[in-house]
Amino acid sequence: MNQRGGLRRFRAPAPAPEPAPPEVERCELCGTLVDPGHGHVVDLEHRSIMCACRACYLLFTRPEAGRYRAVPDRYLHDPARQLTTAEWEGLGIPVGAVFFLRGADGLAAFYPSPAGATECLLNLETWTELAANHPLLGMVEPEVEAILIRAEQAGVECYLVPIDACYQLVGLVRLHWTGFDGGPEAREAIAGFFAELRSRVRPLEPEG
Ligand SMILES: [Zn+2]
Ligand SMILES: [Zn+2]
Incomplete structure (x- = not known):
């Protein structure tokens, strides 16, 4: 799934009488299905954001990880x-x-x-x-x-x-x-x- 598709779930939800069917999203690094609360990694080479499963996300939580970097979840x-x-x-x-x-x-x-x-x-x-x-x-x-x-x-x-x-x-x-x-x-x-x-x-x- 491309970046915009992956981030589609963030769009402001219109008040709907029924919840929309959940969108199927995949880890853009390994292809595993991910749930809506999944994390993201930044691809420093292409300056883009990719959806990541937990295992892939954790691979890139260290700052020396190179091309990919996990996006922290602190606000x-x-x-x-x-x-x-x-x-x-x-x-x-x-x-x-x-x-x-x-x-x-x-x-x-x-x-x-x-x-x-x-x-x-x-x-x-x-x-x-x-x-x-x-x-x-x-x-x-x-x-x-x-x-x-x-x-x-x-x-x-x-x-x-x-x-x-x-x-x-x-x-x-x-x-x-x-x-x-x-x-x-x-x-x-x-x-x-x-x-x-x-x-x-x-x-x-x-x-x-
Ligand atoms: Zn993955
Ligand atoms: Zn995503």
């Missing part, structure tokens, strides 16, 4: 040191939702758009200053985790998430976006994504 936030609106505005990012990844080429910022994940300019100096005050930003494991920030009038949300969650958000935006501003369907899908995210995140343990 963290830091309620004691939240980003302020002023700090967010200091980054100068013109969109309301963005994720930050550390890869072989260093840190990069992307936002979900109807065309997919789109890179945006990042002021590294500002980011470094921000990371000094917000340890969560520095905890991201390269290639497999991201910092996801959403800025709204109500405030700024900042999470450390597995990279597949960002792919999920990108997929939702591509699927539902209409017109200039996304339209109500996209807004609803994005709101649903963040509601689910909020229910999964755990607070960062205080140091010591």
Whole structure:
């Protein structure tokens, strides 16, 4: 199953009177059937995400594993040191939702758009200053985790998430976006994504 097919289950579920029949998914490394809670590995060579059975997933949990790397399943936030609106505005990012990844080429910022994940300019100096005050930003494991920030009038949300969650958000935006501003369907899908995210995140343990 290709990457988009494998991630289809992440799309915002439409309220249906009957549950949809479960989709058959396979490990993209060995072909074994996997259940809906299966893990993912990143293929660093092709910059893609693959569905993995437990055995294959565990093979790639060590950082020295080479081409493939298991995506961790932690979702963290830091309620004691939240980003302020002023700090967010200091980054100068013109969109309301963005994720930050550390890869072989260093840190990069992307936002979900109807065309997919789109890179945006990042002021590294500002980011470094921000990371000094917000340890969560520095905890991201390269290639497999991201910092996801959403800025709204109500405030700024900042999470450390597995990279597949960002792919999920990108997929939702591509699927539902209409017109200039996304339209109500996209807004609803994005709101649903963040509601689910909020229910999964755990607070960062205080140091010591
Ligand atoms: Zn497998
Ligand atoms: Zn999958």
